[in-house]
Every structure is written in structure tokens, then in C-alpha cells.
Amino acid sequence: MANSDSNDSTPKQLQFAPFSSALDVGFWHRLTRKKLEEYKLDDTPKQINGYYYNGDPDGLPSRTSLDFNSFDEPAECPPHCFPSRGTLLNLNTIDAFKSCDKKSELERAADLIWRDITSGAAISDPSLLSRFLLLTYADLKKYHFLFWFAFPALCSPENVVINQTRHLNQCFNEQQIQSLQESYDAVVDNHKGLAFFLVQKKDDLLTVFQLSDWDLLSDKSQVMLGFCDPCTLDQYPGWPLRNFLCLAAYHWADELPSLQVLCLRDRTREGVRSTDHSLVLDIQLPSIKSLSECPKCVGWEKNKNKMAPRKVDLSASMDPTKLAESSVDLNLKLMRWRLLPSLDLDKVAQTKCLLLGSGTLGCNVARCLMGWGVRTITLVDNSNVSYSNPVRQSLFEFEDSLEGGKPKAQTAANRLKLIFPGVNATGLSLSIPMPGHAIGSSEEILKQTKEDVAKLEELIDAHDVVFLLMDTRESRWLPTVIGASKRKMVMNAALGFDTYMVVRHGLKPPKDGSDENVAAGASAASSGGADSAPSLNCIPGEMLGCYFCNDVVAPGDSTKDRTLDQQCTVSRPGLSMVAAALVVELLVSLLQHPQGGYASADTSAKDDHLTTSLISPLGLVPHQIRGFLSRYHSLLPSSFAFDMCTACSSTVLRHYETEGFEFLLRAFNQPHYLEDLTGLTKLHLETENCDILEFSDSESITSIN
Incomplete structure (x- = not known):
């Protein structure tokens, strides 16, 4: 656009200063949240809001701004700003962004304006x-955003001719400007x-009216069109005037073929208000009342004078911890978008x-929990990292085993934070007393023993789920007792050489008997009829046994008089990863089940598990998973509490x-x-005194002729 003298009265085509887009970082943060939590894969048009400012100093471009609040309705504009209604098309793939029919989308937006x-x-x-x-296209793994703005403006079939451009103080005196x-x-x-708005010149005053007051103004020759002009150029009006002139050309051109337009530029500098730099345009306005279809529309924003989108990279400017947290959430929410809409990820994340x-199981369970978005993980162990640990225990490195080794629990917790800073990981060295x-x-x-017991009770009380991942059977006894007493979900994983067992302990009914989940679980178990009783194929969660329920002896010292291979858990290297993954997946399935830990057990009896209806969105919730790696086979047995x-x-x-x-001291000693105490001694004696059927030698030999 060439500059010309402001008093030039030579008729020429009216030109307009286009808008530029200005997107605050907060807008992209809000779009990210909307995409993850609300839009997901929905790429239908969304209504958003922007605004433009009237009051910039000379030299700044006209800007339509979007920020964190652009998604709110109703939109709230800052002072001296004016609303702009927007349509957001957030596309799911970069190919969809590139192939989008931009001409059709612009025409669709123009039709809305024409209809209004x-x-x-x-x-x-x-x-x-x-x-x-x-x-827009949002790459939420890299935090790269592609975007392209359009500011739809209708074009009159005939050129709008401007006869003269003057400043406001060249047309009106100080009193009129003040009015x-x-x-x-x-x-x-x-x-x-x-x-x-409309401006009426009367009695040496300038009075502002709304557009809807047009019919109330008797002398139309004294009426000016007025708009708040975001443009700062000395010769040209801003982009909003284009559609305003189309409205005037459709409704009022017959009454105002020649009219004045006030481009109001309202600035305040150092506390002094000034509108002197506002423009007054004398134009010839052709009528478009006869048009039956929407006029041609323009408005796509250029990128460095080319028709192309823009790209913003926010990865460097964002907090890396927040980026990691969003990315972890993204991986999980992607599952919910297409496959599991009912997946309650917040419940998983909030589970302590x-x-x-x-050790081997603890490290792998922690990694898997973190993959599911669990934010609070506390690790307990009383040993140090040894030279043999790092190759199998995934949270340790060789340096951790030097100079006697670092404490396992604290080292594992610190490594979790290095992997994902958003996790609340704590490590504690603690000895668990054992029968x-x-x-x-x-x-x-x-x-010291009393303090260890009190600390363990405190830890179990402060968490929602307890994982038993120790080396010995007897070390699991005390947390099993405490977990059952406190009605906590207890998950157990144990390894053999090529076998593993994963079991969820039965969740005892609440002491006050008020938990609705217990009633729901019992109801589900007895759904077969009034006379039906829980069977091995459908045991309610409050009736399931624990790790020790299948034993008829009390836990004792399993390491006494054992060789090295008997003292250590000698297992195939991949076994711990299999068992760790299964015990975590079983927990998450329980968390998604309506009855939670009180859910009835699914089993593999008669292969019913292949056809049974799934209540948890993630699938079965068995009592036990017993696997045999040598045959790549697993069973889902269940058992009543003993x-x-x-x-x-x-x-x-x-x-x-x-x-x-x-009581605990007697059990230990x-x-x-x-x-x-439990009657097992009496049971053993009764079993030993049972009559034994005896056979004679002659009866035990079969003759062969």
C-alpha cells in the first residue's frame, strides 16, 4: 500500500489493513488440556473467542489475540478490547491439516456472516x-503446533470508492470531539x-447510537458509521470495517450512497486520552441489496507474504517436568479415546x-505402576544393592553396588524420580519381623522391633494398596495380618524357578459392615438364585483367601540350614517381569471394577473365562494367577478364606x-x-489318628501267569 497525503481528495479504491494473529502461550496450554481431556479424537468445529485491541501506538500491526480464556463462554475481553467470535478446527493428523479444504472452510465462515x-x-x-x-494440529509428544488463521471478510462486487481521508481533528472541533x-x-x-455504532451530527454535538437505533434517526444525511479501529496506519482503516460496510451496503446504501466512516482510535498515553489520530473516510457505497448469494470472501493470513501455515515449538519454553507429566498422561489417555472410554485414570493415579x-519384583512392579500413571509409590527394603542385582533388578546400576552397596529402597525411589520427576517416590530401610x-x-x-512394627502399621495405614514382593514366605506374614485388619488391598507375587503365583488377598468386610461394595459383591455372587451359595467359580472378594490360606502350617524360618541356591530366589530371568506385570494389571483391573477389591473372582474353570461377561473394562479379575513358564501356560484358580x-x-x-x-511377639518367638491358636495343631493330630487302611503282602501283589 502506497502512502498518500491525508487530505488527498482523488477518488480511489478503499483498502484495508489486514489482521495478524497473536496467540499467547496460555492458549496452547489450554488447547493441550482440552485435547487430552475433552476433545480427544473429536475434530468437529469448536467455538472459541478472541479479541482485538483499540489503542495501540503507531507502527504496531492490527492483532487478533487468543489466550488461556479463549475457550470460556461467555468471553471476557480486557479493557479497550473487542470480541471476535472464532471457530476452531483441531485436526488429529498432520495429513488432515494439510489436506483440509481451506476454501470450503472459509466459505462456510463467510456464509455465517452473510446470514447474520x-x-x-x-x-x-x-x-x-x-x-x-x-x-490447528497439535503434536503433543513434541509440543509442536501447526496453525493457520483466517479472518473472513466479504467483498463487494463493486469497488468501494474513497474520496477523502482526514483525521478526526480536521473534521470536528474540540467540543465535538469531547461530546x-x-x-x-x-x-x-x-x-x-x-x-x-452510529454517530449523529446534531447541534454541534456528536452523539453515539447503537446500530439498532437506525430507524430512530430522522436525518440520515447527518449520520456517520463508526467502528473501533485496531489499525495504526495513517491512511488505511482496519480489517473489521470490511464486513461493517457490507452490512451498510445491504441495509442502508439506498439512503446513504455517500457517507462518512469514523475509524475511532482511542489511545491513552501517560494518563491522557486522545482520539485525534482517528480517521474520517468519505466513501461511495454501492448497494448489494439485490445479491441473492454470499459474496466472495477473503481472509487467510499470510506467513511472510506467502499463503502458508505457521508453526510454534513450545518444548523448549515449557517446564520439562510438566512436559513429562503431560506425555505420561497422553499415553494413557490415548487408550481411553478409542478403546476404553470408561477407563478411570484419575482413580489409578490417586492410588497410593x-x-x-x-528387589527383582519390586523394581519391575514400580516401573509398571509408573507406566499406569500411579503417582505415589513407597518402597521398603532392608538390604543394599549387591553386585549380582543390577542385571536383573531394573532400577539399579553397577555403581550402586560399590563400597558395600547403596540402600535398595532409597536408591530405587531416587531412580524412579530420575525416570519421571512427577512421581512421588519414597524409599525406606525397614526390617519386617517374622514368625x-x-x-x-x-x-x-x-x-527396635516394636518401632519397626509401628512403622509398618503406619505405612500400611497411609497407603491404599500393599504389594508383597519379598524373598521369603514368612516375611509376608506380618503385612498380611496388618493389611487384613486395616481392610487394605493386598497384592502378592511370588516366584519359583519357572513358576510364578500372583494373588490378591480377600478384602475383609468393613468392621462396621457399611460398605456398599461388599453388598454388591455378595449380590453378584448369589445372582444364580435364592438357594445358590458362592462356589469356586464365583467367590466374592470378602470370602477369598490370602497367601497363607492354602497352608496347614505356620510360616517359619525358611532360610535356616539352606544352601545358597535355596536361600536365594533362583528363577528364570524373564519370570519376574511376567509376574510383576500381571500383579499390576490385576490391581488396575480391580480399581476399574465397580466392586473394587470386593469383586468376585473370575476363574479358568471349564474355560468359562473365555466367554464370561466382563464387568471391569480391562477384563477378568481373578483371585490367583499361577503360571508355568516351561509350558507357557497359566491357570486362574480361586479359594475360600481358611x-x-x-x-x-x-x-x-x-x-x-x-x-x-x-500377640505379635508370641508369634515371632x-x-x-x-x-x-488357630486350631491347626489339633487338626494335625486328628489327621494322624484317622484309621489307615492296611493291605497284606498278598493283597498287594498281582500274579502274572
């Missing part, structure tokens, strides 16, 4: 004249964001997990809850105390 003009809706609500279209400012302020007080054991491992009689040892169980029976829980540490 011809129907008169834009006279009642002039903000309908200012619209934009925004195409214009006061009248405009009065109207805006009642109609905030009013960008298009206590891992007792930070069969007698506690000494010294006051110091008794005090009323003589040395860990979860009502007898044991009652003594633990009433006697506390004194007296080899047969638990068996005597």
Missing part, C-alpha cells in the same frame, strides 16, 4: 461481524465491547502403593487387634504358637 447480515442479526449484535477461523468521547463512553457502559521388597525368627530378650532389640489361616482368620485378627505387639 441479511437477517439483521448483526444489527442487533454487531459482534457477529467480527469472526475468525483457526485450523463524541462522552457519548461513546455512556453507550459502552451499558453495552460493553461495542465495536460498531506400598511396595514391600525392592520363626525369634526376637532377642534385650530391651534394645525389643524396642477359617484356620495363620494370617487372616478371625482368630488371628481378633488377637492382633486386642493384644497388639504382645514361639514356633507353634500360631498353629495352636
Whole structure:
């Protein structure tokens, strides 16, 4: 555009200064959240809001701005700003972005403006004249965004001719300008964001009216069109005037073939208000009343004078921790978008997990929990990293085993934070007292043991789920008792050489009997009829056994008089990863089940698990998973809670809850105390005294002739 003298009265075609887009970083953050939590794969048009500013100093481009609040409705504009209604097309792939029919999309936006003009809706609500279209593609793994703006502007079939361009103070005196400012302020007080208006010249005053007041103004020759002009150029009006002139050409051109347009530029500098740099245009306005179709439309924003989209890279400017957190959430939410709309990821993320054991199983369970978005993980162990650990225990490195080795639990927790800073990981060194491992009689040892028990009780109380991932059977006894007493979900994983067992402990009914999930689970179990009772194929969660329920002996010292290979868990290297993954997946399936830990057990009996209806969106919720790696085979057995169980029976829980540490001390020190207490000793004696069928030698030999 060539500059010309402001008083030049030579008729020429009216030209307009185009808009530029200005997107705040907050807009991209909000779009990211919307994409992940609301839009997902929905790429249908979304209504958003922007605004443009009237009051920039000379030299700045006209800008339509979008920020964090652009997705809110109703839109709130900052002071001296005016609303612009937008349509967002957020496309799912870069190919869809590139192949989008931009001509059709612009025409669709133009049709909306034309409809509002011809129907008169834009006279009642002039903000309908200012619209934009925004195409976006968000690469949320790299935080790269492609975008392309369009500011639809209708084109008159005939050129709009401008006869003269003058400044406001060249057309009106100081008193008239003062009356214009006061009248405009009065109207805006009642109609905030009013960008298009009428100005009447009468009695040496300039009075502002709304567009809907057109019919109330008797002398149309004294009426000017007015709009808040975002442009700062000395010769040209801003882009919003284009659609405003189309509205005037459709409705009022017959009455105002020649008219004046006030381009109001309202600036405040150092506390002083000035409108002197506003423009007054004398134009010839052709009528378009006879048009039956929407006029041609222009408006795609150029990128460095080329018709091309723009790209913004926010990866460097964003907090790396927040980026990692968003990316972790993205991987999980992608599953929910297409495959599992009912997946409750917040419930998983908020579940607090206590891992007792930070070795081979503990490391792999922690990694898998983190992959599911669990944010709170506490690891407990009392040993240090040894030279043999790093190759199998995935959270340790060779350096961790030097100089006697670093504490396993703390090292594992620190490594989790290095992998993902958003995880709340804690490591604690703690010895868990065990039956069969007698506690000494010294006051110091008794005090330390009591403190260890209290700490374990405190940890279990503060978490939602307890994972038993230790090396020995007896080390699982105390947390099993505490977990059952506190009604916590207890998940157990144990390894053999080429076998593994994953089991969820039965969740005891609440002490007050008020939990609705228990009733729901019992109802589901008895759905076969009034006379039906729970069977091995459908045991409610509160009736399921624990790790010790299938044993008829109390846990004892399993490492005494054992060789090195018997003291260590010698297993095939891949076994721990299989078992760790299964115990975590079983937990997440339970969390998604309506009855949670009280869900009835699914089994593999008669292959019903292949056809049974799935209640949890993630599939079956078995009681146990027993795997045989040598045959690549697994079973889903289930078992009732044993009323003589040395860990979860009502007898044991009652003594633990009433006697506390004194009860535990007897269990630690007296080899047969638990068996005597639960009735197992009596059961053994009764079994030994049963009649045994005897056979004579002659009866045991078969003759062969």
C-alpha cells in the first residue's frame, strides 16, 4: 500500500489493513488440556473467542489475540478490547491439516456472516461481524503446533470508492470531539465491547447510537458509521470495517450512497486520552441489496507474504517436568479415546502403593505402576544393592553396588524420580519381623522391633494398596495380618524357578459392615438364585483367601540350614517381569471394577473365562494367577478364606487387634504358637489318628501267569 497525503481528495479504491494473529502461550496450554481431556479424537468445529485491541501506538500491526480464556463462554475481553467470535478446527493428523479444504472452510465462515447480515442479526449484535477461523494440529509428544488463521471478510462486487481521508481533528472541533468521547463512553457502559455504532451530527454535538437505533434517526444525511479501529496506519482503516460496510451496503446504501466512516482510535498515553489520530473516510457505497448469494470472501493470513501455515515449538519454553507429566498422561489417555472410554485414570493415579521388597519384583512392579500413571509409590527394603542385582533388578546400576552397596529402597525411589520427576517416590530401610525368627530378650532389640512394627502399621495405614514382593514366605506374614485388619488391598507375587503365583488377598468386610461394595459383591455372587451359595467359580472378594490360606502350617524360618541356591530366589530371568506385570494389571483391573477389591473372582474353570461377561473394562479379575513358564501356560484358580489361616482368620485378627505387639511377639518367638491358636495343631493330630487302611503282602501283589 502506497502512502498518500491525508487530505488527498482523488477518488480511489478503499483498502484495508489486514489482521495478524497473536496467540499467547496460555492458549496452547489450554488447547493441550482440552485435547487430552475433552476433545480427544473429536475434530468437529469448536467455538472459541478472541479479541482485538483499540489503542495501540503507531507502527504496531492490527492483532487478533487468543489466550488461556479463549475457550470460556461467555468471553471476557480486557479493557479497550473487542470480541471476535472464532471457530476452531483441531485436526488429529498432520495429513488432515494439510489436506483440509481451506476454501470450503472459509466459505462456510463467510456464509455465517452473510446470514447474520441479511437477517439483521448483526444489527442487533454487531459482534457477529467480527469472526475468525483457526485450523490447528497439535503434536503433543513434541509440543509442536501447526496453525493457520483466517479472518473472513466479504467483498463487494463493486469497488468501494474513497474520496477523502482526514483525521478526526480536521473534521470536528474540540467540543465535538469531547461530546463524541462522552457519548461513546455512556453507550459502552451499558453495552460493553461495542465495536460498531452510529454517530449523529446534531447541534454541534456528536452523539453515539447503537446500530439498532437506525430507524430512530430522522436525518440520515447527518449520520456517520463508526467502528473501533485496531489499525495504526495513517491512511488505511482496519480489517473489521470490511464486513461493517457490507452490512451498510445491504441495509442502508439506498439512503446513504455517500457517507462518512469514523475509524475511532482511542489511545491513552501517560494518563491522557486522545482520539485525534482517528480517521474520517468519505466513501461511495454501492448497494448489494439485490445479491441473492454470499459474496466472495477473503481472509487467510499470510506467513511472510506467502499463503502458508505457521508453526510454534513450545518444548523448549515449557517446564520439562510438566512436559513429562503431560506425555505420561497422553499415553494413557490415548487408550481411553478409542478403546476404553470408561477407563478411570484419575482413580489409578490417586492410588497410593506400598511396595514391600525392592528387589527383582519390586523394581519391575514400580516401573509398571509408573507406566499406569500411579503417582505415589513407597518402597521398603532392608538390604543394599549387591553386585549380582543390577542385571536383573531394573532400577539399579553397577555403581550402586560399590563400597558395600547403596540402600535398595532409597536408591530405587531416587531412580524412579530420575525416570519421571512427577512421581512421588519414597524409599525406606525397614526390617519386617517374622514368625520363626525369634526376637532377642534385650530391651534394645525389643524396642527396635516394636518401632519397626509401628512403622509398618503406619505405612500400611497411609497407603491404599500393599504389594508383597519379598524373598521369603514368612516375611509376608506380618503385612498380611496388618493389611487384613486395616481392610487394605493386598497384592502378592511370588516366584519359583519357572513358576510364578500372583494373588490378591480377600478384602475383609468393613468392621462396621457399611460398605456398599461388599453388598454388591455378595449380590453378584448369589445372582444364580435364592438357594445358590458362592462356589469356586464365583467367590466374592470378602470370602477369598490370602497367601497363607492354602497352608496347614505356620510360616517359619525358611532360610535356616539352606544352601545358597535355596536361600536365594533362583528363577528364570524373564519370570519376574511376567509376574510383576500381571500383579499390576490385576490391581488396575480391580480399581476399574465397580466392586473394587470386593469383586468376585473370575476363574479358568471349564474355560468359562473365555466367554464370561466382563464387568471391569480391562477384563477378568481373578483371585490367583499361577503360571508355568516351561509350558507357557497359566491357570486362574480361586479359594475360600481358611477359617484356620495363620494370617487372616478371625482368630488371628481378633488377637492382633486386642493384644497388639504382645500377640505379635508370641508369634515371632514361639514356633507353634500360631498353629495352636488357630486350631491347626489339633487338626494335625486328628489327621494322624484317622484309621489307615492296611493291605497284606498278598493283597498287594498281582500274579502274572
